[in-house]
Amino acid sequence: MGSDRCLLSDCSTWDDGASVVAGKLGGVQNLRQNIVPRAVYVHCSNHSLDLVIVFACSLQVIKTFFGTVKNVINFINASPKRKTMLSKAIELTTDSTKRRQLVKLYETRWVEKHTSIIVFKQLHLVVIVTLEHFIENGDSETSSLASGYEKLLTDIDSAVPLIIVNRVFCITKSYAEQLQEPTCDLVKCYRSIEQASLYLSELIYNNDELDNLYNEFDKFLEVNEIDNRLSRVTYRRYETTKDYFTDIYRTFIQMTIDELGRRFSEHQKIVMTISKLIPSNIDNFQFSDVSELFNQYKDDLQTDDTCIHKAEFDTWKFTSLQMPEAKQPTCAERSFSILKLIKTDLRNRTGDERLSDLAVISIHRSIAHQLNIDNVIDEIAKSKCRLSSANDFN
Known part of the structure; x- marks a missing residue:
């Protein structure tokens, strides 16, 4: 296919509002549109999933929680002495994890944020023990900071988002990793994203799932000695802790679902249409299923005769079915990771x-x-x- 009939994927976009990089007015999309007006512009799928999580985490209580976690991790990782103390505390208090350090929260690498939150929950009690040690044995500055972080982590407003975000991240982590693979098959990935969205939809109003997670939350409070009482500000809006937990739980998941639908529906439509021509998929489709593609690029074709188009499709389908499965191409996408190597x-x-x-x-x-x-x-x-x-x- 010619340069004017390509599927372009932006894998270098770092910010949803970065018009200089990928914007329609003055960025990559605009430059591409001037040169190849019929080329299809598609955001990097991994980046799109990142932005889904970014949007869901814009909920104020979640945003505050991330700020607390980031500060605590930076506080401990900033000193070899503190990191060593954390490792010792892990060895003495738990055998349930192989982790010996906290994972740093990266602003732009949400796969790492998944891991960071999951590990932080696993080591929550150990982190509190480490902070208590430095409250008693650190210098005045270290003791003051450790005391402030310990109060934040033993507050219910940190415990609620930790349990909820960890639950959702355990679901989305595998999809984020899948979209980063060099041989990622986008068709399968979008189907997986759709399944994830459907599963999250069931979680919202599944009372059994909610009760199980709230029971996990109760045990978490007991193990970490966190008082199960709402703050005065929160108490004005909710009668019970479970009401507060349920509201944050459903709001966070609903925001994730809404953003998944908004960011991946157009991706899915474009890729699913083009993927019908891929040898591994073409056996399931007829010319009528892809005729819109011929209409879209009719100005680039040598003829507008539908009979010739159908003959070319049938020829390509016959050729594709003769290909060995190992040599059949897929609709894949590479994440933009070369920059960190250059x-x-x-x-x-x-x-x-x-x-x-x-x-x-x-x-x-x-x-x-x-x-x-x-x-x-x-x-x-x-x-x-x-x-x-x-x-x-x-």
Whole structure:
């Protein structure tokens, strides 16, 4: 297919509102639209799932909870002495986890945030024990900070979101990891996302599931010696702790479901249509199922004769069915992870032009491997040296 008939996926978008990077007005979408107006623009699916979680976690009580967890993890990880104390406390108090350290909360890597919250819940009691140790044995600053964090973690307003977020993250973590795989089959992933959305929908009003999670919450409060009483502000809105728990539980899950539907419905529509032409799927479809694709790109085709289009589809279907299964292509997507391999700590001052050149070399590595390195070095040696200082080597 020609360049004007491609499926483009933005795997470099870092921010939902980053119009400079991927916006329709002045970003990648706009540049692409000017060159190939019929190319389909699709957000990176892994990034879309990240934004789903970001939106759900914008609920104020959840946002405050994440701030507390982040500060506690940074406090402990900032000192080798504190990290060592945490490891010792884990060895003395629990054998249920192989984890010996907390996982840092990364702002842009939500797969890691899944792991971070799950591990934090597993080590919650150990973290409190560690903080209590530094309250009694730390210097004045350390003791003060540890005391503040210990009060926050033993507050019901931290315990409620921890149990609820951990429950949802245990469900979405596998999908986030699946979307990061280099050989990710998007068709299967979108079906999995749909299943996850349906499962979350059942959780909202499934009283048995809610009761089981609330019982887990009760045990968590007992083990961690957290008072099961609402704060004065919260008590004005809810009569009981379970009412408060239920409201946060259903609101958080509903926000996740709504955002999954909004961000993945268009993805699914586009990919599902194009995927019908993939050899592994084409056996299940007829020309009538893909005729809209021919209509969409009719200006790029040599003819608008429907009979010829159907003949080409039938020929492609026959050819596809003769392919060995191992050689059949899939609708896959690569996550944008090459940047962290290119712009390392040793190249942290790389300019835009050089960074772009390095990215092109990485993308077309098959061509780069064919280059004669000795010839390249000879050409560089013949050129005029442009290095003005040692800093240019960065």
